[in-house]
Amino acid sequence: MSLLSQIAYSGLRAAQIGLSTTGQNIANVNTPGFSRLTPNLVSLGGQGGPNVGGGVEVSGIRRIANDFQNRQLWRATTEQSYYSGSQQYLTALEGLMSGEGSSISVGLDRFFAALSEASPTPGSIALRQQVLAEAGNLAQRFNGLSSNLDAQLSALQEQRQTMVNEMNGLSRNIAELNRQIVEAQSVGGDTSALRDHRESLVKDLSRYAGVRVNESADGGLTVAFDSGQPLVAGSTAAQLSVSTNAAGEQVVELAFAGTRFPLDLSGIGGSLGGIQDVEFGQLRPKMQALHEMAGQMAQMVNDILVTGFDLAGNPGQPLFTYDPTSNTRLLSLNNLKPEQLAFSDTTGESGNNKVLLQLLDVRTRTVTVNGSQVGLNDAYTGLLGQVASASRQNQADLKSATTVVEQAQAQRDSTSAVSLDEEGVNLMTYQQAYQANMKVISTANELFDAMLAAF
Template sequence: MSLLSQIAFSGLRAAQTGLSTSGQNIANVNTPGFSRLNPVQVSLGGQGGLSAGGGVEVSSIRRLSNDFQNRQLWRATTEQSYFNGTQQYLTALEGLMSGEGSSISVGLDQFFAAVSEASSTPGSVALRQQVFSEARNLAQRFNGLGSNIDSQLSALQEQRQAMVGEMNGLSRNIAELNRQIVEAQSTGGDTSALRDHRESLVKDLSQYAGIRVNETPDGALTVAFDSGQPLVAGTSSAQLTVTRNAVGEQVMQLAFAGTGFPLDLNGLGGSLGGIQDVEFGQLRPQLQALRDMAGQMAQKINDTLATGFDLAGNPGQPLFTFNAASSTQLLSLSNLKPEELAFSDTAGESGNNKVLLELLDVRSQTITLNGSQVTLSDAYAGLLGQVASASRQNQADLKSATTVVQQAKAQRDSISAVSLDEEAVNLMTYQQAYQANMKVISTANELFDAMLAAF
């Protein structure tokens, strides 16, 4: 009877392990990144040809995780984060440039409308004051838009600095988990929770840049940028730093194992790659185009006024002052009085509007912007169109990337996530097995007692 009891006790232990495993899975049903566990049972052989066997043994508790699906999820997360990081700035830039209160097109319309109204009575001080006021408003629109784009650039650079800090922290934590997993695995310890935590950190890291991940035989992960620069190798992690170059642009350095080298920010992917591309693909080019537009417009208006005379018969003076070195004060008005606007092409003729008409004609003249000859209104419309088009395409790409992430997560969860329905069935199965093995033990005891009573 001892063999029967031994078999039943082994089944009892296996059922207990199964119940504990299901309990752990159910307890962590809402734990982010948790991979469900499954006990692996093997049958034990008996001794002799007539032996039914030696019972059952739980050889291991398997962590259900698929490396391929994890990598798919990490890559999809990188792609989604790229478009998500880009979209926040494109949306803000598009809304800013198209806003009624900041649109350069609206400012140009109002300025030239004031010029047109003054052309009928060029000597009117009130109408000259209106031209002066609209010129000031137009300059403020240029300055306001330039200031807002500059603020976006500053916010973007602060975000990049914060991302680098997050990446450094994640890399350090992954390296520390590598150490703990290697130590636990070498002594046969449980590494399931440590591996779950490490995979969760790798997923967080994949938000910031495209990464490659490989596991070494000792259980440690090696993590590197897609371009090959290392982030984590065993228990060592890289240190990223952000500095500025001579023109105020941010550059990144990567230090690993005592060696430092520059990191190319182009093609990084993830949030870092997204803000890099929006900075040099949209924000800086738009700011430069705005600067070029303001400078050429001011030059044309000033050159036109320089050919005329004011109400006192004095030669024309510039209306605008252009500051190419500033993003927030691109244009300012010269220290003029309305009477000093040179609208006449002949000294002493207050009713002469020849220069005023030439000033009105500036609206239809072309400037050079991004290699093309366009009018002032078309130039700004083109800039706004570029931003709107980029924003629409990015939104479509973000939508597609989000769908891919959802699919990748569903595939990962189909293997690794906890199903309460499945665990409920498992609990019932293990409970029935437990009770059945208890019945076998009870039967073995009854037979043993009966045998003793026979003597």
């Protein structure tokens, strides 16, 4: 009778653990990153002689997680974050450059239209005033667009600093969890919740950059960039820092185990790599292109005007001043009065428009922008087209990457996430097992009482 009770008590204990495990799963059905648990049951053998066995034992609680699926999800998250990080700036840049109020093409059209209107009557003060007004508006368009690009660049650099700070915090937390997991695992403690938390942190880290992850025999994780630089090794975390060089560009350095070296952000992936590529693939080249357009246009206009004469017969003066050191006032209008515009190529002829006609020809001249020779009016259209094309392609890539993330998440959840239907079945199964084992115990007790009553 004692053997029957022993077997039943072991089944009762296993059913209790199964019920508790199911309860834990159900309680965490909405917990992000939670991996469901299941008890490992093993049959116990009997001791000596013919026997039916010794019942059941729970050898451990298994955490249902698939390392390959987790890595797939992390890689997909890195890819999605790269395009997502890029798109916010590409969308803003495209909207800014295509806006009616900031378009350089519109400003050039209006400036040359004002010159064209003045060409039949170059001595008209009103038409000359209109030329000055449109020239000022054109300069303001250059300055406004350049200022907005500079503001975007500053926002991007602030975001990079924030990302680096976040990565440092995540790396430290992963290192601390490594320490806790190694300690708990060494004494046979439960590490399931710690591992769930650690995997969630690795996923968060993968949003900023592509990472490689390897687990050692003691349970600690080694995390490194795809390029090989270490981020976490055991309980030691790297420290990232951001500084600014003489060119105004940010430099990210990595310090690990007493060694400090610059980090190449090209191809690093994630949102950190996304904003890096936007900065040096879009923002800085477009700002440089604006400088090149403004400087060359101002030079062409000024070179023509200084060859002419104003209404008073005085030699012509430059109309624009270009400042290559400024991103907020790269182009300014000189303080000229309408009558000081030198439209004539001969002194004393107010109706002479020879120089003015030369100014109109500037519209068809070519300028060098980002190493290519293009027409002045086509230069800006080409820049806008580049941004629009990059934005459309990035949006398509982001859509594809989002689909991949959703698929990777679904695959991970199909293995590790809690299914209420499945847990409901488990709950009934363990409950029935518990009740059945209680019945076995009751039967064993009745048989034992009956045996005692026989004497």
